[in-house]
Amino acid sequence: MATCDVCGNDYDKSFQIVQGDRKGTFDSFECAIHAFAPRCAHCGCSIIGHGAEHADKFYCCAHCAKKSGVVGIDDRV
Template identity: 55%
Template sequence: MGTCDTCGNGYSDSFQVIKDGTEYTFDCFECAIHKLAPQCAACGVRIIGHGVQHGQALYCCGHCAHGAGASGIVDHD
């Protein structure tokens, strides 16, 4: 039984994720997302899709990127 690194729940079906050489244990994908997914530089939501990048900043969508002053970003309709 593993203990979730986000919420502390002990769970028999926990799983491990290795990111940048560090191993994490989670009891659900929600906790993995909360701990590991980057946040949008504009609105703060967790980016669980592709997102967009401008320079070093990550955004959840083109709308947020444009609002932060990025140019040349295109969202799909």
């Protein structure tokens, strides 16, 4: 068993995620998202989908990107 880096739960079905030189052990996808998902530069939510990136900032959607001044991005065309 391994202990979750986020909540501390010692769980027999824990798993690890590796991203470059970052590594974490988690008991659930919820904890893994909390630790690894980028945050929207506008609203601060965890980006668990594709999101959008502009000028080294991440946004959860085109709406948030537009509210931050990004031009030329749409959720639907």
